[in-house]
Amino acid sequence: MDKIKNSGHKALVIVEDFGLLIIALATVIAMGFEIVAMFNAMKVTLADLLLLFIYLEVLAMVGIYLKSGKLPVRIPLYITIVALARYMILDMKNLDTLRMLGLAGAVFILAISILAIRYGHTTFPYDKDDS
Numbered sequence: 001m002d003k004i005k006n007s008g009h010k011a012l013v014i015v016e017d018f019g020l021l022i023i024a025l026a027t028v029i030a031m032g033f034e035i036v037a038m039f040n041a042m043k044v045t046l047a048d049l050l051l052l053f054i055y056l057e058v059l060a061m062v063g064i065y066l067k068s069g070k071l072p073v074r075i076p077l078y079i080t081i082v083a084l085a086r087y088m089i090l091d092m093k094n095l096d097t098l099r100m101l102g103l104a105g106a107v108f109i110l111a112i113s114i115l116a117i118r119y120g121h122t123t124f125p126y127d128k129d130d131s
Contacts, residue, residue, distance in 0.1 A: 017066070020033055024062045031055045051085040054079055077114050 034051055038044050062076045082105050088095065095103070 004094050020062050020066060025060060027058045027062075047086055047090050048088065050082055054082050054086070057082065074114050074117055077110050077117075081110050084110075 031052060034048060034055070036108045039050050057075060061071065061079070064075065065071050083104055088100070088103050
């Protein structure tokens with residue numbers, strides 16, 4: 001039974017690593033397309049930079065997961081904040097006051113969530129033996 005369990009675990013790890021490789025490759029390809037688009041337009045906008053930043057955060061998240069085997073919850077929250085900021089910048093002219101306040105409130109809630117998670121990790125750290 002343990003042999004089957006270990007084989008199943010190894011198979012899942014291989015599939016997981018393959019999925020992470022696909023995510024990393026797709027992210028690098030998307031970055032390349034964005035860079036080519038900036039060169040073709042012969043200008044770099046703040047929205048372009050924020051999109052590249054999102055791609056870098058995704059790559060960092062994959063790297064951390066491959067290195068440690070753990071996914072910090074804060075990284076997707078950072079990516080979400082940058083994505084909301086990018087959305088606000090791109091659609092600024094079409095946003096009414098209520099929607100702008102809603103987006104700002106969402107960013108605020110995400111920031112408070114990050115602070116709470118960080119406080120929890122520093123105040124109540126995991127034991128070394130915990131997986």
